[in-house]
Amino acid sequence: MPTVIRVRGLRVVIFTNDHWPPHVHVIGPEREAKIALGGMARHPTVITTAGFSRAQLAEILVEIDRHHDL
Secondary structure, three states, X not given: OOEEEEEOOEEXXXXXXXXXXXXXXXXXXXXXXXXXXXXXXXXXXXXXXXXXOHHXXXXXXXXXXXXXXX
8 A cells, every 4th residue: 555645644545456436545543534536627525534524634635636646
């Protein structure tokens, strides 16, 4: 599970050979979220989350969208 980026102390990782839709996992101390990447015209969206506030998820979505080309 390679770390793609680090954001505010969180790791954004991709599991190779994972299921559809294309997504990343955001992992932090005692919290995790799965974020769908969306297509070229769509923004990332939350699939599942545990332990993140709405404000934290909003920041995460902005960062993932900003790094979409990675």
